[in-house]
Amino acid sequence: MTEHSSELSQHSCEEVSSQKMIDRNLSSYFFPALKSLLGLGIIVFIFSNIPLSQVIATFQNLTLSWVLFLVLISIVLVYVSVLKWQILLSTQGIRERISHLYGLYLAGYFFNLVFPSFIGGDALRSWHLGRNQGQRKTAVATFLERYSGLFSMLMLGVVFVFCTDTMRQSEKITVVLLFLGFVIGTVVLYSKALVRGLTLIPKVGSMVAKQGALFQEALRVSTSCPRDVLVVIGLSFLFHMLAVVNVLACAHSIGWTQAPVAELFIVVPVILIISALPVTPQALGIQEGAFIYYLCLLGATPAEALGVALIIRAKAYLLGILGGLYLLLSARQIHKQVA
Template sequence: MAVSSKKKKIALKAVFSLAFIYVLFSFVQGNQLLLMFQRINWFYLSLSLLLTPVMIAVSCCKWMMILNAGQNNVPFLTLFRIYLIGYFFSNMLPSTVGGDVVRSYYTGKIIQDQSYSAIAIFIERFSGIFFLFLLVLFAPLVKPSLYLSPFVFVPVIASLILTLSTLWMAKVKKPFVFADVIVASGLKVFRKTMVLFGRKDPQVFIGTIEDHYKAFIQRLEKLHLKVVQAFETIFKDKILFLKLTFVTALFYLLTWVNVSLALLAFGVNHQFSDICALVPTILFVAHFPVTILGNLGFFESVFVFYLLLVDIPGNGSLAMGLLLRMKMLLIGIVGFYVYLVYKHATGDDAKQLGAVDEKKHLSSDVKKESPENDSC
């Protein structure tokens, strides 16, 4: 992608961020929001802030387990520091160099294996995203009436399709053969139709379609190889599988507690079961990369919208969302400081990070940043 195209993409996302922020503050009256902050409960606020490093530590534990599975021992505190640097890149910079690329690069330098470093990041992300798919499917069972809402039902169907597609990609050696046949047949019919209607040379247009399709399939093939490798790594060691499952489940439990504490900090009464039922769907929707800086504006808007389904007022959920955003900023600031003092943070590294980003396209393969970076 050309540099100018990347800048246009960032600019468009910035416009979307401003639009969502405008809609949010139009929806909630400023004086109501101010009252929420004036009566903040410092006990619950303190618990919410203290929970943040715990959630990061849990994510780093899972990352360390995967690295150790490949006989790559990296000290926990080193991973913690690199995680904070990655958080800074993901949520504080309007950059195309994502936090995963940064983490992969620095860890690869330590273990002297950029390839395994990249797959370790992918497995960490993949396990979190796949677990989220399952939660989106089954968490609303806590409050079954939510399935009747199209705003819950549609993400459930999308998660079901993504879950089955992932399992299919992991089990089938050549998952795109059928798609190749369908596309080839479709283009053949299209060519004959165009000729029938007097277009004697449709090859240029059809060639463009074929080129785009081949590029798309190549990216899917790379993703397929990573998914297969992830499944093989996770399931070849039952102990590792159980550990990863436990740590991932613990992270999402802490995510539920995190949202609940943030609501209680502003005196918003709610049922914890409602949080358990809706937060997976919220995270699934809120992390589609449509705005900049950790989905600024869109992230908060999705929380406000979905929590209205369980009668949590908009001013309360917006205050909660702003608290989560404030914690993201605090982590990002700490990450920036760590980046400045980290021994590998040099100008040459900045150039290398760009090269790694172009080469690997980690964030493009995973499609979006996992909630394990952005819901602290």
């Protein structure tokens, strides 16, 4: 009787385990597919409301010289980010050629073509470098790079809130609230007691604990190398100024020459934060919708706003393709060395 009960219990456990595995497999396929369908649905909705002929008409102003200039801006933007990353890695005792880091950064764009948000590329380029240099060190450097970028981006937005009277109060309040949220998040991560308390929350707890540990380590690095961190913050401000120049150049390239600069410093941070949400693969549809909403507030037509969004997406895809080529060439080089 006992043996029979034991067999039934074992069989029941195996059934439960199998069911959990099936549920996990379904979730791993279902949610990515759902996100992709959502992104495609938003794109279809956008193009059903903005005539394709109007969008094509905006691109008639795009010349080869503009294309080359826009690509150059992307190259410089990536270079500034890589320079930040290199400095922060050096504070961890990691010395890497900037050409290699540049390639890995482009590889991050390639990973972002597959993963649901900009976070995927960051994690994977950090992991790739950390295989030889130490995962903890590269994770801290990557965390600090993104943290300093978020700080400078929101700080610039708040500064320009007070530099314009034409922007709606709701958009100004949004930027200020985002900055306050950033400050509150910083306070939470700074407090070990608060982090320990939040770790008790199911599902969210492990993520908070990981980010809290990274923040504490990043804080230690910052206090030990304050000059390097100040240089990184300065580069972060430069990067986000160039990010606004990037949007401004995209606007001018398709004929929207009246784009207001001060207002762009307010809305671009909001657009970038919305685009980083892991809702659809590489914010497909989400990013376009954000550009249309906010740029139309600044005086762009829907077709012009969509044109800007499409150019920025095309540039991200170009960087991703270059990143994929870098990974392919690196793999071939390693294969030749082994052979």
